[in-house]
Amino acid sequence: MEMEKKHGINCDVSSCVYNRDPHECTANCIDVCCTCKDPGCCDETQCRTFKAKS
Numbered sequence: 001m002e003m004e005k006k007h008g009i010n011c012d013v014s015s016c017v018y019n020r021d022p023h024e025c026t027a028n029c030i031d032v033c034c035t036c037k038d039p040g041c042c043d044e045t046q047c048r049t050f051k052a053k054s
Contacts, residue, residue: 017051025049 009025011018018027031048 011047013047013050015053016047017053018049 009030010023011025012023013019014023018025020026027049029049033046033048034044035046036044
């Protein structure tokens with residue numbers, strides 16, 4: 001069964017199994033966290049849904 005694109009969720013991480021052309025996430029849900037202490041910071045985010053392609 002092919003995964004469906006989640007329109008509006010852009011992903012540039014080509015090594016993730018959920019990334020499909022053209023750079024769209026196909027995960028059923030995503031978990032993104034901020035790794036910095038400053039609440040205004042957006043430069044240090046991490047997608048916990050990431051799963052490396054084998």
